[in-house]
Amino acid sequence: MKTYRFKLYRSKKNKKLHRLIDVAGRIYNHLIALHKRYYRLYGKHLNVNKLMQHMTKLKKRRRFVFWNQLGSQAIQDIAQRIERNYKLFFKNQKRGIKTAPPSFKKIKKYKSFTLKQTGYKLLEGNKIIIMGNVYKYSKSRNIEGKIKTLTVKRDFLGDIYIHLTCETEETAVEPRSGKSVGLDFGLKQFLTTSDGKIIESPLFFKQSIKEIRKLHRILSRKKKGSNNRKKALITLAKAYKKITNRRRDYHFKLAKELAEEYTIICIEDLNINAMQKMWGRKISDLGHGQFVNILKHQCTKVGTMVVEIPRFYPSSKTCSKCGYVLEELSLDVRSWACPICGAVHDRDVNAAINILRVGASTLGGEGVKPASAGILR
Ligand SMILES: [Zn+2]
16 A cells, blocks of 8 residues: 655635535534434444444435535545544553543544545546546656545645555565664654664754744734734744654654664554653654654565564563563663663663564564674573
8 A cells, every 4th residue: 555645736626625624524523422422322332333324314314415515435434533543542441541532623623534436536647536626736756556545635724635545566575684673762862772873853843942932922913814814824834834844854764764774673562642641742743653654664665574562561671681670660760770680771772672672572583683792682
């Protein structure tokens, strides 16, 4: 599978797509309300098939006729997405991780809808028909493979992007043999490798905070509803977008380097929501979740294997030399000595070595060559 992302040309017609996204948002909220009501009445989770049967009836009612603008596949996709989020929520609850259940969204902030086989068609050149209208997009690369889904997405500047997911011929990249590594993600350092490399991530948001604050101040002085206020809003949104883009570029570059250097990369299965609860906004500025996705993508391209180890493995507290597990290790302790074997550990490097060891052991040791001698004892 491969996803292409293209920006649509700005056009008056884009309003129609914005309207469809609004419709998707209203449907989303309606379905959330149904879930909540069902739970209140029966104390059970509303199953997605049941929900869909009910929706088929709803669409025939006058009040909900506008739902049909979007087509049944897109509606189905919304129901399935909610289902996935609920499943994740229940799973987290079982594991004792507190996260919020899926909830209502402001229509303005609702971002996308997805079509499966119907409702769109690619034309020659850079044109695409979406729900009966022709749009132009900036075609930065050729599309390969069979298109499975089209997602129409808007950003906060009002620009519209299309995401095409394509099934590509399995060009199975042969796994290479070579060095393996464990990565430990953190707050102090963005990541630490088991062979002792420390990679700091620039906090892109923090770097620009002065500029962002200034733009917020300018905005607050503009009269509500005025054109100047609109302009100031756009400038602010652009500044935010620049931060996101810079972070993304940085992640791509780093992921590519790692994927090319190592052949097996072991990481912890991250729960970003839980991390966010614990550590606050800094974690979203670092963007570990986005980085892991990009890393996986880069790795499949070059035939590097990514091994995820369970999150609850105590990678920081375990001595990587003798396997002794400390009872406690507070977050501010950067290095420690093992009371059993006496080895002195840098907190993050030790964690990364453990992550590598556990990851490698799940592979049965096959083809695993430690990045530095003695790690896999
Ligand atoms: Zn030890």
